[in-house]
Amino acid sequence: MPHPDQSQQSRLGSTPLAQQPPVLLPALEVGTDFPTNLKPTLTGILRSLGYTQARDLHAGLLFSDQNRDQQIIIDLGICRRTDLEYIDYTREQNDLMGRCRRTLRFAIETPGDTQDLADEILHFAAEADSDKPYPPHKRGRAESHPDPSWPEARFEALFTDAFGDSAMHALRRESPFLDFAKTTRYIDYALLTQAGPIAIELNGESFHHPRCIGADRYRSQLFKQNSLVASGWSVFRWSLRGMQDADRFVEEMRRFFGPPDTFKKTPHYMASRSVGVFRLMDHQEDALRQITAKRVTGLNTFLVVQPTGTGKTEVFIEDFRSLKAAQPLLNGLVLVPTLTLRDQTCARLASRLPKLTHSNAYQPHSATSGFMVQTYQQMVRNFQSFPPEAGAFVSSW
Numbered sequence: 096m097p098h099p100d101q102s103q104q105s106r107l108g109s110t111p112l113a114q115q116p117p118v119l120l121p122a123l124e125v126g127t128d129f130p131t132n133l134k135p136t137l138t139g140i141l142r143s144l145g146y147t148q149a150r151d152l153h154a155g156l157l158f159s160d161q162n163r164d165q166q167i168i169i170d171l172g173i174c175r176r177t178d179l180e181y182i183d184y185t186r187e188q189n190d191l192m193g194r195c196r197r198t199l200r201f202a203i204e205t206p207g208d209t210q211d212l213a214d215e216i217l218h219f220a221a222e223a224d225s226d227k228p229y230p231p232h233k234r235g236r237a238e239s240h241p242d243p244s245w246p247e248a249r250f251e252a253l254f255t256d257a258f259g260d261s262a263m264h265a266l267r268r269e270s271p272f273l274d275f276a277k278t279t280r281y282i283d284y285a286l287l288t289q290a291g292p293i294a295i296e297l298n299g300e301s302f303h304h305p306r307c308i309g310a311d312r313y314r315s316q317l318f319k320q321n322s323l324v325a326s327g328w329s330v331f332r333w334s335l336r337g338m339q340d341a342d343r344f345v346e347e348m349r350r351f352f353g354p355p356d357t358f359k360k361t362p363h364y365m366a367s368r369s370v371g372v373f374r375l376m377d378h379q380e381d382a383l384r385q386i387t388a389k390r391v392t393g394l395n396t397f398l399v400v401q402p403t404g405t406g407k408t409e410v411f412i413e414d415f416r417s418l419k420a421a422q423p424l425l426n427g428l429v430l431v432p433t434l435t436l437r438d439q440t441c442a443r444l445a446s447r448l449p450k451l452t453h454s455n456a457y458q459p460h461s462a463t464s465g466f467m468v469q470t471y472q473q474m475v476r477n478f479q480s481f482p483p484e485a486g487a488f489v490s491s492w
Contacts, residue, residue: 133171133206133209141158143213144213144220145160146165146167149166153179153184153187154171154176154187155168155169155203156168157191163197164195165198166191166195166199167199167200167216168188168191168201169203170200170202170203174204174306175306176305181304182336185332185334188330188332189332189347192331193350196291197324199220200320201216201317201321202313204310219275219324219325247283250338253341253344254348256345257345258348258349259355264358265286265359267282267286270282272285274319275322280322282295282323283295284297286352287358287359289358289359290353290357291328291329292327293328293329293351293352294330295331297334297335298332298334327477329351333347379409383410383413383414383417408440408443415448415490423462424462425464426458426459426461426465426466426467427465428490429444429467429469429489430469430470430489431468431470432470433470434470448465450463451463451464451465453465453467454468455467455468455469
Protein backbone atom coordinates (compact mmCIF):
# COMPACT_ATOMS: atom_id res chain seq x y z
CA MET A 96 0.00 0.00 0.00
CA PRO A 97 1.55 3.35 -1.00
CA HIS A 98 2.24 6.03 1.53
CA PRO A 99 -0.69 8.50 1.79
CA ASP A 100 1.53 11.35 0.63
CA GLN A 101 2.56 9.41 -2.45
CA SER A 102 -1.05 8.59 -3.37
CA GLN A 103 -2.13 12.19 -2.99
CA GLN A 104 0.72 13.50 -5.11
CA SER A 105 0.00 10.92 -7.82
CA ARG A 106 -3.61 12.05 -7.97
CA LEU A 107 -2.55 15.66 -8.30
CA GLY A 108 -0.08 14.82 -11.02
CA SER A 109 2.81 16.49 -9.23
CA THR A 110 6.44 15.39 -9.13
CA PRO A 111 6.94 12.01 -7.33
CA LEU A 112 8.50 12.25 -3.89
CA ALA A 113 11.61 10.37 -4.94
CA GLN A 114 12.37 13.03 -7.55
CA GLN A 115 11.66 16.05 -5.39
CA PRO A 116 14.57 17.96 -3.85
CA PRO A 117 14.92 17.54 -0.07
CA VAL A 118 13.14 20.06 2.10
CA LEU A 119 15.76 22.24 3.75
CA LEU A 120 14.97 23.54 7.21
CA PRO A 121 16.02 27.09 7.95
CA ALA A 122 19.29 27.34 9.81
CA LEU A 123 18.89 27.71 13.54
CA GLU A 124 21.36 30.39 14.48
CA VAL A 125 22.89 30.77 17.91
CA GLY A 126 20.77 33.10 20.02
CA THR A 127 17.43 32.10 18.46
CA ASP A 128 14.59 31.93 20.97
CA PHE A 129 13.71 28.31 20.09
CA PRO A 130 15.82 26.59 22.80
CA THR A 131 15.12 29.31 25.37
CA ASN A 132 11.34 29.20 24.89
CA LEU A 133 11.20 25.39 25.18
CA LYS A 134 13.47 25.10 28.20
CA PRO A 135 10.69 25.61 30.83
CA THR A 136 8.47 23.07 29.05
CA LEU A 137 11.23 20.48 28.86
CA THR A 138 12.26 21.08 32.45
CA GLY A 139 8.66 20.47 33.54
CA ILE A 140 8.38 17.23 31.56
CA LEU A 141 11.65 15.87 32.90
CA ARG A 142 10.85 16.97 36.45
CA SER A 143 7.60 15.00 36.31
CA LEU A 144 9.71 11.91 35.49
CA GLY A 145 12.13 12.48 38.36
CA TYR A 146 14.93 14.29 36.52
CA THR A 147 16.51 17.64 37.32
CA GLN A 148 18.50 19.82 34.96
CA ALA A 149 22.23 19.36 35.46
CA ARG A 150 23.65 21.84 32.94
CA ASP A 151 23.53 23.20 29.41
CA LEU A 152 25.35 21.30 26.66
CA HIS A 153 26.72 22.19 23.23
CA ALA A 154 23.63 20.68 21.62
CA GLY A 155 20.97 21.19 24.28
CA LEU A 156 20.31 20.26 27.91
CA LEU A 157 21.45 17.57 30.34
CA PHE A 158 19.09 16.14 32.98
CA SER A 159 19.97 13.63 35.66
CA ASP A 160 18.33 11.32 38.18
CA GLN A 161 20.93 10.52 40.80
CA ASN A 162 18.69 8.01 42.58
CA ARG A 163 18.62 5.79 39.50
CA ASP A 164 22.04 6.82 38.17
CA GLN A 165 20.57 7.93 34.84
CA GLN A 166 21.17 10.90 32.54
CA ILE A 167 19.16 12.26 29.64
CA ILE A 168 20.47 14.50 26.87
CA ILE A 169 17.86 16.63 25.09
CA ASP A 170 19.09 17.98 21.74
CA LEU A 171 17.47 21.27 20.75
CA GLY A 172 17.26 21.97 17.04
CA ILE A 173 20.48 20.04 16.49
CA CYS A 174 19.67 19.12 12.89
CA ARG A 175 19.65 22.83 11.97
CA ARG A 176 22.70 23.87 13.92
CA THR A 177 25.32 25.45 11.67
CA ASP A 178 27.80 26.05 14.48
CA LEU A 179 28.16 22.54 15.95
CA GLU A 180 31.24 20.55 14.95
CA TYR A 181 30.75 16.79 14.96
CA ILE A 182 34.01 16.21 16.82
CA ASP A 183 32.63 18.34 19.68
CA TYR A 184 29.39 16.35 19.55
CA THR A 185 31.16 12.99 19.89
CA ARG A 186 33.64 14.13 22.54
CA GLU A 187 30.88 15.56 24.72
CA GLN A 188 28.77 12.40 24.45
CA ASN A 189 31.72 10.10 25.12
CA ASP A 190 32.62 12.08 28.23
CA LEU A 191 29.03 11.92 29.52
CA MET A 192 28.74 8.21 28.71
CA GLY A 193 32.04 7.55 30.45
CA ARG A 194 30.73 9.21 33.62
CA CYS A 195 27.29 7.55 33.51
CA ARG A 196 26.62 4.36 31.53
CA ARG A 197 22.85 4.95 31.46
CA THR A 198 22.85 8.09 29.34
CA LEU A 199 19.88 8.35 26.96
CA ARG A 200 19.55 10.92 24.19
CA PHE A 201 16.50 12.45 22.47
CA ALA A 202 16.03 15.09 19.77
CA ILE A 203 13.59 18.02 19.80
CA GLU A 204 13.35 19.81 16.46
CA THR A 205 9.97 21.55 16.87
CA PRO A 206 7.74 22.44 19.84
CA GLY A 207 5.39 19.64 18.77
CA ASP A 208 8.10 17.06 19.43
CA THR A 209 7.59 17.53 23.17
CA GLN A 210 4.16 15.86 23.08
CA ASP A 211 5.51 12.29 22.92
CA LEU A 212 8.78 12.90 24.74
CA ALA A 213 7.64 11.61 28.14
CA ASP A 214 6.33 8.33 26.68
CA GLU A 215 9.52 7.78 24.74
CA ILE A 216 11.72 8.44 27.77
CA LEU A 217 9.67 6.07 29.93
CA HIS A 218 9.96 3.35 27.31
CA PHE A 219 13.74 3.36 27.54
CA ALA A 220 14.31 4.55 31.13
CA ALA A 221 11.64 2.70 33.11
CA GLU A 222 13.00 -0.76 32.23
CA ALA A 223 9.46 -1.91 31.51
CA ASP A 224 9.07 -5.67 31.14
CA SER A 225 7.24 -5.81 27.83
CA ASP A 226 7.16 -7.96 24.72
CA LYS A 227 5.53 -5.20 22.65
CA PRO A 228 7.77 -3.08 20.39
CA TYR A 229 7.78 0.68 20.72
CA PRO A 230 6.83 2.41 17.45
CA PRO A 231 10.25 3.39 16.07
CA HIS A 232 8.96 6.04 13.66
CA LYS A 233 6.92 8.12 16.05
CA ARG A 234 7.42 11.83 15.34
CA GLY A 235 8.30 11.10 11.71
CA ARG A 236 11.29 8.74 11.99
CA ALA A 237 12.44 7.26 8.69
CA GLU A 238 12.72 3.51 8.06
CA SER A 239 16.35 3.76 7.02
CA HIS A 240 19.20 4.22 9.47
CA PRO A 241 22.84 5.12 8.87
CA ASP A 242 25.24 2.34 9.81
CA PRO A 243 28.21 2.56 7.43
CA SER A 244 31.55 1.03 8.42
CA TRP A 245 34.32 3.65 8.62
CA PRO A 246 38.14 3.40 8.86
CA GLU A 247 38.31 0.09 10.67
CA ALA A 248 41.97 -0.45 9.90
CA ARG A 249 42.98 2.71 11.75
CA PHE A 250 40.75 1.93 14.70
CA GLU A 251 42.11 -1.61 15.05
CA ALA A 252 45.69 -0.40 14.78
CA LEU A 253 45.19 2.19 17.52
CA PHE A 254 43.19 -0.26 19.64
CA THR A 255 46.18 -2.60 19.45
CA ASP A 256 48.51 0.25 20.42
CA ALA A 257 46.32 0.96 23.45
CA PHE A 258 45.74 -2.59 24.71
CA GLY A 259 48.09 -4.96 22.87
CA ASP A 260 47.53 -7.57 20.15
CA SER A 261 46.03 -10.06 22.58
CA ALA A 262 43.13 -7.68 23.31
CA MET A 263 41.79 -8.01 19.77
CA HIS A 264 40.06 -11.25 20.80
CA ALA A 265 37.52 -9.20 22.76
CA LEU A 266 36.28 -7.21 19.74
CA ARG A 267 33.33 -8.37 17.70
CA ARG A 268 32.98 -6.58 14.35
CA GLU A 269 29.54 -5.82 12.85
CA SER A 270 27.80 -7.34 15.86
CA PRO A 271 24.01 -7.75 15.41
CA PHE A 272 21.68 -6.24 17.99
CA LEU A 273 17.87 -6.30 18.35
CA ASP A 274 16.53 -2.82 19.08
CA PHE A 275 13.35 -2.02 20.99
CA ALA A 276 11.31 -2.21 17.77
CA LYS A 277 12.58 -5.79 17.26
CA THR A 278 14.64 -4.67 14.28
CA THR A 279 18.13 -6.05 13.75
CA ARG A 280 20.78 -3.31 13.83
CA TYR A 281 24.54 -3.66 13.64
CA ILE A 282 27.24 -2.30 15.95
CA ASP A 283 30.52 -1.38 14.25
CA TYR A 284 32.46 -2.99 17.11
CA ALA A 285 31.18 -4.69 20.26
CA LEU A 286 33.61 -4.90 23.17
CA LEU A 287 32.59 -7.19 26.02
CA THR A 288 34.02 -6.23 29.42
CA GLN A 289 33.44 -7.26 33.00
CA ALA A 290 31.89 -3.85 33.67
CA GLY A 291 29.38 -4.33 30.85
CA PRO A 292 29.22 -4.44 27.04
CA ILE A 293 30.47 -1.47 25.02
CA ALA A 294 29.26 -0.41 21.57
CA ILE A 295 31.85 1.42 19.45
CA GLU A 296 30.56 3.40 16.48
CA LEU A 297 33.02 4.80 13.92
CA ASN A 298 31.06 7.59 12.29
CA GLY A 299 31.64 9.50 9.11
CA GLU A 300 30.33 13.04 9.54
CA SER A 301 28.39 12.98 6.28
CA PHE A 302 26.54 9.85 7.42
CA HIS A 303 26.00 10.68 11.11
CA HIS A 304 26.17 14.43 11.78
CA PRO A 305 22.59 15.51 12.62
CA ARG A 306 22.91 18.51 10.32
CA CYS A 307 23.81 16.24 7.38
CA ILE A 308 21.35 13.38 7.84
CA GLY A 309 18.24 15.29 8.95
CA ALA A 310 15.78 14.81 11.79
CA ASP A 311 14.26 11.46 10.75
CA ARG A 312 17.54 9.61 10.28
CA TYR A 313 19.03 11.23 13.36
CA ARG A 314 16.10 10.03 15.47
CA SER A 315 16.56 6.54 14.04
CA GLN A 316 20.21 6.73 15.08
CA LEU A 317 19.17 7.79 18.60
CA PHE A 318 16.56 5.02 18.75
CA LYS A 319 19.32 2.48 18.14
CA GLN A 320 21.58 4.16 20.70
CA ASN A 321 18.86 4.38 23.36
CA SER A 322 17.94 0.72 22.79
CA LEU A 323 21.56 -0.20 23.48
CA VAL A 324 21.84 1.98 26.59
CA ALA A 325 18.54 0.68 28.01
CA SER A 326 19.85 -2.86 27.49
CA GLY A 327 22.98 -2.19 29.54
CA TRP A 328 25.43 -1.08 26.85
CA SER A 329 27.65 1.98 26.83
CA VAL A 330 27.86 3.71 23.44
CA PHE A 331 30.98 5.61 22.34
CA ARG A 332 31.34 7.42 19.02
CA TRP A 333 34.37 8.64 17.10
CA SER A 334 34.67 10.26 13.70
CA LEU A 335 37.72 9.96 11.44
CA ARG A 336 38.72 13.44 12.60
CA GLY A 337 38.41 12.27 16.19
CA MET A 338 40.91 9.47 15.54
CA GLN A 339 43.50 11.64 13.78
CA ASP A 340 45.15 12.60 17.06
CA ALA A 341 46.44 9.12 17.88
CA ASP A 342 47.73 9.92 21.36
CA ARG A 343 44.47 11.51 22.44
CA PHE A 344 42.38 8.71 20.92
CA VAL A 345 44.43 6.02 22.69
CA GLU A 346 44.06 7.90 26.00
CA GLU A 347 40.30 8.16 25.51
CA MET A 348 39.94 4.44 24.77
CA ARG A 349 41.94 3.52 27.88
CA ARG A 350 39.81 5.84 30.00
CA PHE A 351 36.44 4.65 28.66
CA PHE A 352 37.12 0.93 28.11
CA GLY A 353 39.17 0.09 31.21
CA PRO A 354 42.21 -2.21 31.47
CA PRO A 355 42.50 -5.11 28.98
CA ASP A 356 42.43 -7.74 31.72
CA THR A 357 38.74 -6.89 32.20
CA PHE A 358 37.91 -7.71 28.55
CA LYS A 359 35.92 -10.87 27.95
CA LYS A 360 37.02 -13.31 25.33
CA THR A 361 34.75 -13.40 22.29
CA PRO A 362 34.20 -16.91 20.89
CA HIS A 363 34.79 -17.11 17.14
CA TYR A 364 32.96 -20.35 16.44
CA MET A 365 29.46 -21.70 16.14
CA ALA A 366 28.48 -24.49 18.50
CA SER A 367 27.42 -27.59 16.59
CA ARG A 368 25.15 -30.13 18.23
CA SER A 369 23.20 -33.01 16.82
CA VAL A 370 19.51 -33.00 17.66
CA GLY A 371 17.40 -36.04 18.45
CA VAL A 372 14.09 -35.61 16.63
CA PHE A 373 11.09 -37.70 17.54
CA ARG A 374 7.30 -37.52 17.54
CA LEU A 375 5.12 -38.31 20.50
CA MET A 376 2.91 -41.29 19.96
CA ASP A 377 0.07 -42.31 22.22
CA HIS A 378 1.38 -40.94 25.48
CA GLN A 379 4.00 -38.62 26.95
CA GLU A 380 5.63 -41.67 28.53
CA ASP A 381 6.81 -42.68 25.07
CA ALA A 382 8.62 -39.35 24.70
CA LEU A 383 10.24 -39.61 28.10
CA ARG A 384 11.47 -43.13 27.37
CA GLN A 385 12.99 -41.96 24.09
CA ILE A 386 14.69 -39.02 25.81
CA THR A 387 16.11 -41.24 28.54
CA ALA A 388 17.41 -43.78 26.05
CA LYS A 389 19.06 -41.17 23.86
CA ARG A 390 20.59 -39.37 26.86
CA VAL A 391 22.38 -42.59 27.84
CA THR A 392 24.14 -42.48 24.46
CA GLY A 393 25.41 -38.96 25.18
CA LEU A 394 22.75 -36.97 23.33
CA ASN A 395 21.46 -34.01 25.34
CA THR A 396 19.47 -31.98 22.80
CA PHE A 397 15.97 -33.03 21.78
CA LEU A 398 13.21 -31.69 19.56
CA VAL A 399 9.66 -32.63 20.58
CA VAL A 400 7.27 -32.45 17.62
CA GLN A 401 3.60 -32.52 18.52
CA PRO A 402 0.43 -30.48 17.84
CA THR A 403 -0.34 -27.53 20.11
CA GLY A 404 -2.04 -28.39 23.39
CA THR A 405 -1.18 -32.09 23.44
CA GLY A 406 1.33 -32.23 26.27
CA LYS A 407 4.82 -31.00 25.29
CA THR A 408 5.08 -28.94 28.49
CA GLU A 409 4.41 -31.99 30.62
CA VAL A 410 7.22 -33.83 28.86
CA PHE A 411 9.93 -31.31 29.78
CA ILE A 412 8.52 -30.87 33.32
CA GLU A 413 8.74 -34.60 34.01
CA ASP A 414 12.15 -34.83 32.37
CA PHE A 415 13.42 -31.99 34.56
CA ARG A 416 11.90 -33.63 37.65
CA SER A 417 13.85 -36.84 37.09
CA LEU A 418 17.10 -34.97 36.36
CA LYS A 419 16.67 -32.78 39.43
CA ALA A 420 16.40 -35.86 41.61
CA ALA A 421 19.77 -37.07 40.30
CA GLN A 422 21.36 -33.58 40.21
CA PRO A 423 19.93 -31.59 43.17
CA LEU A 424 21.63 -28.30 42.16
CA LEU A 425 20.23 -28.31 38.63
CA ASN A 426 18.37 -25.19 37.43
CA GLY A 427 16.40 -24.55 34.26
CA LEU A 428 15.51 -21.90 31.68
CA VAL A 429 12.29 -21.75 29.66
CA LEU A 430 12.06 -19.36 26.68
CA VAL A 431 8.63 -18.34 25.37
CA PRO A 432 7.46 -15.76 22.79
CA THR A 433 5.06 -13.63 24.88
CA LEU A 434 4.59 -12.26 28.40
CA THR A 435 1.20 -13.96 28.67
CA LEU A 436 2.73 -17.35 27.95
CA ARG A 437 5.57 -16.58 30.36
CA ASP A 438 3.16 -15.96 33.23
CA GLN A 439 1.06 -19.01 32.36
CA THR A 440 4.16 -21.19 32.29
CA CYS A 441 5.34 -19.89 35.69
CA ALA A 442 1.95 -20.71 37.18
CA ARG A 443 1.97 -24.18 35.68
CA LEU A 444 5.47 -24.91 36.96
CA ALA A 445 4.49 -23.76 40.44
CA SER A 446 1.58 -26.17 40.35
CA ARG A 447 3.55 -29.15 39.00
CA LEU A 448 6.83 -28.54 40.89
CA PRO A 449 5.66 -26.71 44.03
CA LYS A 450 8.79 -27.36 46.10
CA LEU A 451 10.99 -25.46 43.65
CA THR A 452 11.27 -21.74 42.96
CA HIS A 453 10.17 -20.47 39.53
CA SER A 454 10.11 -16.87 38.33
CA ASN A 455 11.24 -14.55 35.54
CA ALA A 456 14.50 -13.89 37.45
CA TYR A 457 17.72 -15.89 37.43
CA GLN A 458 17.65 -18.93 39.72
CA PRO A 459 21.09 -19.67 41.24
CA HIS A 460 21.98 -23.34 41.57
CA SER A 461 20.48 -24.75 44.75
CA ALA A 462 18.30 -27.58 46.03
CA THR A 463 15.22 -25.39 45.54
CA SER A 464 16.15 -23.77 42.22
CA GLY A 465 13.60 -24.38 39.50
CA PHE A 466 13.07 -22.47 36.28
CA MET A 467 13.70 -18.95 35.10
CA VAL A 468 10.94 -18.29 32.54
CA GLN A 469 11.55 -15.41 30.13
CA THR A 470 10.65 -14.12 26.69
CA TYR A 471 13.06 -14.34 23.79
CA GLN A 472 13.07 -10.53 23.55
CA GLN A 473 14.15 -10.01 27.16
CA MET A 474 16.90 -12.61 26.92
CA VAL A 475 18.28 -11.12 23.70
CA ARG A 476 18.40 -7.66 25.27
CA ASN A 477 19.84 -8.77 28.61
CA PHE A 478 21.83 -11.95 27.96
CA GLN A 479 25.07 -10.18 28.89
CA SER A 480 23.84 -9.80 32.47
CA PHE A 481 23.32 -13.54 33.02
CA PRO A 482 26.12 -15.96 33.98
CA PRO A 483 26.92 -18.81 31.55
CA GLU A 484 25.31 -21.31 33.92
CA ALA A 485 21.99 -19.41 33.98
CA GLY A 486 20.16 -22.42 32.58
CA ALA A 487 21.67 -25.91 32.71
CA PHE A 488 18.34 -27.32 31.47
CA VAL A 489 16.87 -25.26 28.62
CA SER A 490 13.44 -25.53 27.01
CA SER A 491 12.18 -23.21 24.27
CA TRP A 492 8.89 -22.99 22.39
